Amino acid sequence: MSVTRVNARESATRLLSTPKDLQVAFLACLGWAEDVYIGTAWARPGWAILELAARHSRVHAVVGLSFQMTDPDALASLAAIGNDTWVSERDTPLFHSKFYLFRSRERTEAIVGSANLTNAAFLSNVECALHVKLSAQESRSWIEVWEGWRNDSTKVTAQWLASYRESWNPPTQGPLRKLADAEDLAGRGSVRNAPGIATPEILAASWPTYERILLRAAIRGTENWLADDQLGYRAALRELRQVASGPLPPAGSVEFQMIVGRKSKRTPVDHGWLGHFQGSGLAQSKLGQDAHLRRDLNALLRLLRGTSMRDDVANEQAAKRIWERVCQEHGLSHAVATRLLTLTRPERFFSVNGKSDRGVANAFDVSMSSLKSWDGYSKALRRLWSSPWFRSAPPSDPLSRELWDARVALIDALVYEHDA
16 A cells, blocks of 8 residues: 555645555655654664664654563664663553654654554554654644653663663563564574674665665775775776776786786786686686677677666666576676676676675575576566665765765675685
8 A cells, every 4th residue: 555645735644554655754754854753662673773873863762661572782772873762661551652753943744653663663564654744833742742751761871771681581482572573574684794684674775774784794804895995895896897888808908807807917906806707717718709709798788888777677678688698608607697797887786606696695585596597686686776775866975976886786795705
């Protein structure tokens, strides 16, 4: 069911009846809110808290503790965002609110209904909520309600949180355990290099959240393979995109070695990021010396480069032709096809190879074998292309823009199995 208007005033009140409705309204409000006031019966780590942490809003929260369903990690995250997090410790009356109020100097809006601050509420449950635009007078009275809850609550401090962690006794069996698993979407796919992040959060993430996840996943010791532009993904992509902007280079040239992922004496940059062919002599020979294959691929890659970034159908059709042309050659596989697609259009495609296929399969709930077929790979692409971070407007910050321009390719940072 789509968003339904239930008020005579245009867009003054909207009914949110699907997870997508709730996500869209929540993200839209976070885009402009300076302060966010939350009153919720339960809070657990997941998508909504990730989105709150990625913004510059001040977060004020009152959270209930009933049935041991509120996770201390969620309280710690909320307290770290705004240092204005409180808990309702009373059993009676039960604190059962589901209240989200967003305020700036110019406007106030609220989402009120059945959604707790959990993954299930925002990503999978059948919830019902109203998205309401408030007048200045209404805004003051609604915030007074929140302040009433706060005045009857206990502030989350480091000392209180340590005590709560020690005494927290989450349900381990029975209906409450099943409910806790459901609230967390237990059994979800895992992302190798971003502990605690999984399929639902990635596919529903906004650009600021996705960028934060990528940057955290790219940390290796003292290095960050995304933040540092002299090594890792950004350095390799900067040089590889120039080479991939024209026809396949002649075999034996420095540019050809870059395409197949070999290191070059001309530059300290490792071009093996995003899947290399260093171990496949046949792949290198075919790409470098087979005149018919090179002619066909040059024409198909030129077609892909000319396809509008906004046209999902045309991009998918062009990519399928490249995939099929590569994979009809003996000794060439999906790894070669996806490397070429990724170097040509890193904002659209990702590489699948022996070091990333397991991670991609786990992260996006597909089988490893399906990623070796066009149908499986394109299904994963369509899921990514429908995500808020893919559909977002280009950011203005230079680093963010460079990452955004390679946003699908950089999934590699989340899933690639780097050697220890």
